Amino acid sequence: MKKIEAIIKPYKIEEIKNSLVEIGVVGMTVTYVEGFGSQGGHKEIYRTSEIAVSFIPKIKIEVVIDDDKLDETIDAIIKHAKTGTIGDGKIFVYNIENAIRIRTMEEGSIAIQ
Amino acid sequence: MAESLEKTEPSVVLQKIDTPEEKRRKNRIKKVAIFTLTLLITLAAGVFLANKPSLVQNENSVISGLDNTDIVFMIVSAILVMLMTPALALFYGGMVRKKNVLGTIMQSFTALGVVSIIWFVYGYSLVFGPDVGHLIGNFDFLMLKSVSLAPSDIAPTIPHQLFAAFQMMFACLTPALITGAFAERFKFKSFIIFLILWTTFIYCPLAHWVWGNGGWIKNMGGLDFAGGLVIHIASGAAALACCLVLGSRKGYQKENMPPHNLTLTFIGLMFLWVGWFGFNAGSALCAGTLATTAFINTQIGATAGLLAWIGVEYLHRGKATVLGGMSGTLAGLVGITPACGFVNSTSAIAIGLIAGMVCYILTTFKGKFKYDDSLDVIGIHGTGGIVGSILTGVFASVLVNPAGADGLAYGAVHLFNVQVISTLASIFFAFFGTLILLLIIKKLFGIRVSEFEEMQGLDISQHGENAYRLQI
Numbered sequence: 001m002k003k004i005e006a007i008i009k010p011y012k013i014e015e016i017k018n019s020l021v022e023i024g025v026v027g028m029t030v031t032y033v034e035g036f037g038s039q040g041g042h043k044e045i046y047r048t049s050e051i052a053v054s055f056i057p058k059i060k061i062e063v064v065i066d067d068d069k070l071d072e073t074i075d076a077i078i079k080h081a082k083t084g085t086i087g088d089g090k091i092f093v094y095n096i097e098n099a100i101r102i103r104t105m106e107e108g109s110i111a112i113q
Numbered sequence: 114m115a116e117s118l119e120k121t122e123p124s125v126v127l128q129k130i131d132t133p134e135e136k137r138r139k140n141r142i143k144k145v146a147i148f149t150l151t152l153l154i155t156l157a158a159g160v161f162l163a164n165k166p167s168l169v170q171n172e173n174s175v176i177s178g179l180d181n182t183d184i185v186f187m188i189v190s191a192i193l194v195m196l197m198t199p200a201l202a203l204f205y206g207g208m209v210r211k212k213n214v215l216g217t218i219m220q221s222f223t224a225l226g227v228v229s230i231i232w233f234v235y236g237y238s239l240v241f242g243p244d245v246g247h248l249i250g251n252f253d254f255l256m257l258k259s260v261s262l263a264p265s266d267i268a269p270t271i272p273h274q275l276f277a278a279f280q281m282m283f284a285c286l287t288p289a290l291i292t293g294a295f296a297e298r299f300k301f302k303s304f305i306i307f308l309i310l311w312t313t314f315i316y317c318p319l320a321h322w323v324w325g326n327g328g329w330i331k332n333m334g335g336l337d338f339a340g341g342l343v344i345h346i347a348s349g350a351a352a353l354a355c356c357l358v359l360g361s362r363k364g365y366q367k368e369n370m371p372p373h374n375l376t377l378t379f380i381g382l383m384f385l386w387v388g389w390f391g392f393n394a395g396s397a398l399c400a401g402t403l404a405t406t407a408f409i410n411t412q413i414g415a416t417a418g419l420l421a422w423i424g425v426e427y428l429h430r431g432k433a434t435v436l437g438g439m440s441g442t443l444a445g446l447v448g449i450t451p452a453c454g455f456v457n458s459t460s461a462i463a464i465g466l467i468a469g470m471v472c473y474i475l476t477t478f479k480g481k482f483k484y485d486d487s488l489d490v491i492g493i494h495g496t497g498g499i500v501g502s503i504l505t506g507v508f509a510s511v512l513v514n515p516a517g518a519d520g521l522a523y524g525a526v527h528l529f530n531v532q533v534i535s536t537l538a539s540i541f542f543a544f545f546g547t548l549i550l551l552l553i554i555k556k557l558f559g560i561r562v563s564e565f566e567e568m569q570g571l572d573i574s575q576h577g578e579n580a581y582r583l584q585i
Binding site for chain 1: 371372430473476480
């Protein structure tokens, strides 16, 4: 099993969710986060003073999937998250040791299907 | 094991020796008892002092000279002005950081409480009581004694008490305006002391000079229709003194301190704007043509200020912002305040535009000065008030208000000179007076929260509350 953690532009979330559901991903966790990468923030104006805001709102998606779905999932996220402009985000891939469904105590890939 | 501990520990040990917490609790109870006792004594004194005649007059249904239309108008105006202080709490509250929103609201909120009582006990008497040396009123109206339901000279068609109530709302608003200058760092206990001293030693004398019978600015012919000098210039000059004595917020100009909720600020501004109609039109003291002039000029001044600010901002920064629009509206309202009952509507546009632009320029240069006027009290109330007061000396016309005078634009120099002198006198008095009061408070009680408390935010450190708990 793998975990994919993707940091994306907030307004892309619906599009990405739909595409992942289409390829058979059955669950995800979404967190509203703030941060910066090479983009380095933007400027805001408050009553004649311009301030540099370094932490920009983003959404972090976490999905856990079977190994064989990895490439398909990553492709789907990239396809919908990409705008070609700076600040499109990052994807991180982790190995997952185990997964347990709390209700039934099923373990392994059954727990994420 | 656990059960036996619970049984043996508390009853035996705690009864003999008080823990520090227990001591603090008992101390607190003692303080509350003393406070309650003082309150009761004051109340008893009040009942003793209260004049019987004014109570009797309640039963007289007809008092000659009263006009019911004017009474309705003035009660509604007073309600509108009362709304401005809580509106200011929201306006300022949205502009500070999340951790200080309640602390900021609390400052305006308590101003309403403290100043209302002061006004009743001796404030009204000091401002509108019989004159002493052209500087201050005497104590004839203590506890609103002999302020009856019959009309007075100053407002001949409404009960004297209603006039006192209307003026009470102005007195509450003024110190609340200053709180924007020292947002996010004033110690609450010292703030209450500041409120009492400032209202007593700065607001009361200044208001007497301008509005009281026999006050020297009034005698000289200085015009201030609804409080440009007394309210906006005074709070602006006091704000400068506050910035100098308190110093900047921790991290000022190093960290970002953006407003935490501009929609809250917008709600506050809209209530302020609505309240301002009571403030300006109500200052005519009767329903009629003068109130109508003031009403129209208020709207025109405010909107001219709004357009001036976002126009200049758009040219300067390439974007028109909501906070900018709100600041411009406020600048326009402040600017038109002293003039609204003396100028025609064309002049009101000019005053609003000039106030909006001048305030924009001044707040732009704020960063160059070292002081931290957190929410721009100097930049908007001080500057707008000065612009409005001086321009009253330019645009005032006897055609609009026979009780006024002609300004520079109508070929008379006298009024302009008088306006400049009274403006400078108000700035000078409010600035140095406030400076002295603050230095005394600083010496006796301390004025700033500790560095840790400032980091924590006023909400938790001063009031033990949290404004937003968005999770379960």
